[in-house]
Amino acid sequence: METKEFMIIDGIPVEIEGEKNLLQMIRKAGIELPTFCYHSELSIYGACRMCIIEDSKGNLDAACSAQPWPGMEIRTNTQRLRKYRKMILELLLSNHCRDCTICERNGNCKLQDLAKRFNVDAVRFPNTATEPVRDTSSHCITKDQSKCILCGDCVRMCDEVQKVGAIDFAWRGSNMTISTAFDEPLAESNCVGCGQCAAVCPTGALVIKKDTEQLWKELDDENVKVTVQIAPAVRVALGKQFGFAEGENAMGKIVAALRRLGFDEIFDTSTGADLTVLEEAKELLDRLESDAANSGFPLFTSCCPAWVTYCEKNYPELMPHVSTCRSPMQMLASVVKERFASSTRKVIHVAIMPCTAKKYECKRKEFEVDGVPRVDYVITTQGLIQMIRESGLVFEELEPEAVDSPFGIRTGAGVIFGVSGGVTEAVLRRISSDKSAIGLHTIALQGVRGMKGVKEAKVKVGDRELRIAVVSGLGNVRDLIERIKAGEQFDFVECMACPGGCVSGAGQPYVPESEVDARGKGLYAADKMCSFKRSEENPLAMPLYNGLLKGRVHELLHVHYSGSEKEE
DSSP states (O other): OOOOOEEEETTEEEEOSSOSSHHHHHHHTTOOOOOSSOOTTSOOOOOSOTTEEEETTSOEEETTTOOOOTTOEEESOOHHHHHHHHHHHHHHHHTSOOOGGGSTTTTSOHHHHHHHHTTOOOOOSOOOOOOOOEEOOSSSEEEEGGGOOOOOHHHHIIIIISOOOOOEEESOGGGOEEEOGGGOOGGGTTOOOOOHHHHHOSSSSEEEOOOHHHHHHHHHOTTEEEEEEEOGGGGGTSGGGGTOOTTOOOHHHHHHHHHHHTOSEEEEHHHHHHHHHHHHHHHHHHHHTSGGGGSSOOEEOOOOHHHHHHHHHHOGGGGGGBOOBOOHHHHHHHHHHHHTTTOSSEEEEEEEESOSHHHHHTTOGGGEETTEESOOEEEEHHHHHHHHHHHTOOGGGSOOOOOOSSTTOOOHHHHGGGSTTHHHHHHHHHHOSOOSHHHHHHHHTSSOOSSOSEEEEEEEETTEEEEEEEEESHHHHHHHHHHHHTTOOOSEEEEESSTTSGGGOTTSOOOOGGGTHHHHHHHHHHHHTOSOOSGGGOTTHHHHHHTTTTTTHHHHHBOOOTTSOOOO
């Protein structure tokens, strides 16, 4: 009989099953040990010391970096440990802005939560916090150094996972800070606006930039017609904040809430995704028949604005190989603005997105017509949650409603755009000659689904075998690009800046990497409930191409990024 190995945690035997550190063992035992600097997908830093434990000999160690061993005995909740943790919190608060009531992270701040948990009702040390030093240069995120606790989560996310390296520690001792190179504003650094730094920041030092105040004014103006589109990933991330299960589809209630907030026309970005599939699939097939197929580089997708910016800043020579297709957001916005061009009221178009980089995309000059943007405001999922709460709506009691026609007609192919591999699967559904139900299931089994950072597949299309890669997380994108530059061959590469795709975008309520899969499954479940599975089956497609888009497909659905070598 095999002898099981175990250790003792607070007097309880706990079996060791390959856990990498004591923190994992402690949490398996049902104890929520406090941390600031620990994330399972990041390297061990061990700086905050909140997860400190005491062994049977009275020695102290950080649970996140200490390894378990058979027979080990530890305690997690002694008077000594409680005293130390409270001392750490007091020291952090003594050098921290305490305007909690006007902080954007109020009610969702780990420092605030732990101060309450450990009953820190007074701070014995003088407040040495600096005056707020806010960097508002970026369209995507705002940085406030006075709220930083130097946990390093943002630095490790940017460097290790995204491999952008836009921020790092600067100076030493009490002067230490988180800064860009040469202390440049974020907008002038190599930041790409993915917002993953803000997603892991435990305080209000890095937050998503908000545009809700101005939007409220537009909604209250009777002379303004406010149209809105909802991205696929939003529907499976918003509900949990109102008591629903992670990944549950809350689209109907979101639509009902938006109507109650005053939006005039509500559409589904999945409709724009269907247009993207049709255009991108055509672009891929045309490329396979052209000299570009022998260039040594694949066709890269263009749906993710953070990836496009990353390519522009780091691999500008690859821009001619990035699809000319606009993102689904911009495609639908172009069509909507044209559709309501004759309105007697000023038309404002809003996009509810899971992504912070979309805030930058909507400001790009390439998407303006006579100085007027196609998308006027981008509101993240978190921003919409705040608007719903501010309005007083009881979200869970709303009766689900349907989006408006005609831009509410979508297929399952458009819905799955929000998860890594969804774009590729949608394109394969379009170009595959097998249009049967079995063919549909076969495509789903090709290896493009799942949360793995890099997925590779070979897919037979006609007489040709396509080499495909699906990549999420900019660090993985960079690694794959280096492989391609070294000679590896691919025909089509889907790139998403956020690990797992849009479902884990920085504008979404944050969940650990281990829980993101539920959101992806929610989108695939929504796909199953769609009557139409392939983008070419969308009843709106042909009327659009024969009507509003006739003779203007390139103008409204494609883009030439300034600085790229593409020909218009």
